[in-house]
Amino acid sequence: MNIDKTIEYYNIYAEKFYNNTVGIELNDFYLKFLKYVSDGGRILDLGCGSGRDTLYFLQKGYDVISMDASEEMVKMSSELTKRKTLFLRIEDIDFQNQFNGIWACASLLHIDKKLTESVFNILCNALRDDGVLYASYNYGKGTSILEDRYYNNYDETSFAELIDNVNNFEILTNWITKDLRPDRDNEK
Numbered sequence: 001m002n003i004d005k006t007i008e009y010y011n012i013y014a015e016k017f018y019n020n021t022v023g024i025e026l027n028d029f030y031l032k033f034l035k036y037v038s039d040g041g042r043i044l045d046l047g048c049g050s051g052r053d054t055l056y057f058l059q060k061g062y063d064v065i066s067m068d069a070s071e072e073m074v075k076m077s078s079e080l081t082k083r084k085t086l087f088l089r090i091e092d093i094d095f096q097n098q099f100n101g102i103w104a105c106a107s108l109l110h111i112d113k114k115l116t117e118s119v120f121n122i123l124c125n126a127l128r129d130d131g132v133l134y135a136s137y138n139y140g141k142g143t144s145i146l147e148d149r150y151y152n153n154y155d156e157t158s159f160a161e162l163i164d165n166v167n168n169f170e171i172l173t174n175w176i177t178k179d180l181r182p183d184r185d186n187e188k
Contacts, residue, residue, distance in 0.1 A: 006110050006149045007069050007089075010049075014072030022050040022080070026105070029134070030056060032173065033103060036132040037062070041100030044126060046093075047107020048085060051077030057103070058083070067093075091119055095126035102127060104135040109152050113143055116152065120166040132172065139176060 010017060030053075037043060040061050045054045048066035054077060057064045067086035068074050077085040090111060102123055111119050123133055138144070140153035154162065156174060163169050 003069075003089075003110060003112055003150060009148045010068075010070035011072045014070060014076060017073070018050045018076050022052050024052065026053065026056075029105070029136075030060075032175075033101060033132070033134040034060070034062075036172070037101040042098060044095065044099045044102045046090060046102055046104040046123075047110070048077050049073050049106070051080040051085065053103055053105055054081050054083070054085070065099075091115055091122065093122050093126060097125070097128055099127050100131055102131070102133045104133065106136050108135045109137045110150055111152065112150070113152050116162065117166055120162075120169060124166070124168045133169070 040063065042063040042065070043057050045051075045057065045064055045066040048054050048068050049070075050073070051066060054064050054066040058081060064083075065086065066077055066081065066083070067088045068077060069087075069089040071087055074085045074087045090107065104123075108116070108119065127133065137154045137159070138151050139155060141155060141158050142153055144151045144153060156176075159174070160171060163171055
């Protein structure tokens with residue numbers, strides 16, 4: 001499946017996705033991530049969707065750049081945060097040594113599996129030397145398609161194998177949670 005179909009899905013169902021995700025509280029996840037990011041540090045919200053996470057980080061005093069590949073999600077994020085959200089695909093990022101942290105909440109899971117290692121190298125270049133990446137994935141192995149969206153799935157072993165193949169990354173912590181969206185109680 002082509003990533004363009006996934007982006008098209010988010011353009012078509014942007015309002016539904018926004019309504020299902022904007023109110024989800026991720027405080028525990030934010031705290032686990034932010035303990036590695038200096039106060040007021042610069043964060044890239046990668047595949048920001050509704051802008052929920054960008055807004056949280058801004059309210060906590062961080063310097064945030066948000067981006068999404070869906071034009072409709074960019075509009076919604078910009079409206080929620082009252083800041084410009086970049087209309088940009090992950091594989092087209094060209095930041096160099098700019099971020100203390102990259103927040104990739106349910107975004108890298110849509111990257112074509114063949115591009116994953118090169119995307120991690122792009123993200124490594126965007127991070128400062130002490131930078132940290134938060135990434136969330138569907139739990140499992142291989143790839144899947146759900147509602148016209150492409151997914152990479154990882155468990156602890158397959159994610160560790162991915163990171164072993166990428167320069168300059170190490171896993172600091174790893175945890176498994178349930179999907180916090182309504183009607184997704186059985187998903188990890």
